[in-house]
Amino acid sequence: LVEIDAYAAEEKKWFTTKDFALPVSLKYPDEDDITDAQYNYLQTSFNRMVSRVASPSYNNPVMGFRRYLDEDSFLRRFLVEELAANVDAWWSVHMYKDRDSTRFHTGPVWDFDQAMNNYFQDEMDPYTLAFQTKPLFDRLSMDKRFIDCLKERYAALRKDTLSEEHVFDVMDETVMYLKSARQ
Numbered sequence: 001l002v003e004i005d006a007y008a009a010e011e012k013k014w015f016t017t018k019d020f021a022l023p024v025s026l027k028y029p030d031e032d033d034i035t036d037a038q039y040n041y042l043q044t045s046f047n048r049m050v051s052r053v054a055s056p057s058y059n060n061p062v063m064g065f066r067r068y069l070d071e072d073s074f075l076r077r078f079l080v081e082e083l084a085a086n087v088d089a090w091w092s093v094h095m096y097k098d099r100d101s102t103r104f105h106t107g108p109v110w111d112f113d114q115a116m117n118n119y120f121q122d123e124m125d126p127y128t129l130a131f132q133t134k135p136l137f138d139r140l141s142m143d144k145r146f147i148d149c150l151k152e153r154y155a156a157l158r159k160d161t162l163s164e165e166h167v168f169d170v171m172d173e174t175v176m177y178l179k180s181a182r183q
Contacts, residue, residue: 001028001096002046004136015043019054020135027094045097049104053136059143070105074140075153077106083162086115090134 008023049068081089
């Protein structure tokens with residue numbers, strides 16, 4: 001488990017990616033428990049993934065980013081972060097890779113203290129997506145197939161989970177649940 005994080009340099013085990021200069025810290029295994037060989041493998045694997053995204057052939061069907069990145073988890077993450085208007089999106093993000101896989105996944109989601117326009121310095125620009133402000137993830141948005149999948153996923157969610165009716169039902173249920181706490 002790694003984290004792209006502005007404060008990565010404060011950790012014992014961290015590195016900066018060769019492409020995009022992303023600061024990455026190790027979250028698990030614990031930095032005191034990981035061997036040098038494991039750490040080097042993780043760093044090499046992560047840099048390989050970022051390099052594929054940064055390369056001119058990033059969307060090549062055989063050697064492009066999909067070989068090293070779990071597209072489905074990035075699509076889900078995109079929707080969660082953007083719907084929450086999270087200014088920390090893609091700057092404070094956990095990612096993991098299973099031992100026998102080449103692909104990095106995003107998750108678990110966290111760090112929503114500055115979401116929903118709760119950023120202390122500026123209001124979030126409603127016409128700019130947080131996705132577009134970070135180079136690794138902005139690059140994914142240049143891929144037509146990625147954007148088409150994102151549109152399909154969003155359209156499907158708008159029919160049920162993110163339908164106006166369902167969202168208002170969840171809000172009403174939450175208000176009732178928190179009724180005594182509100183008082």
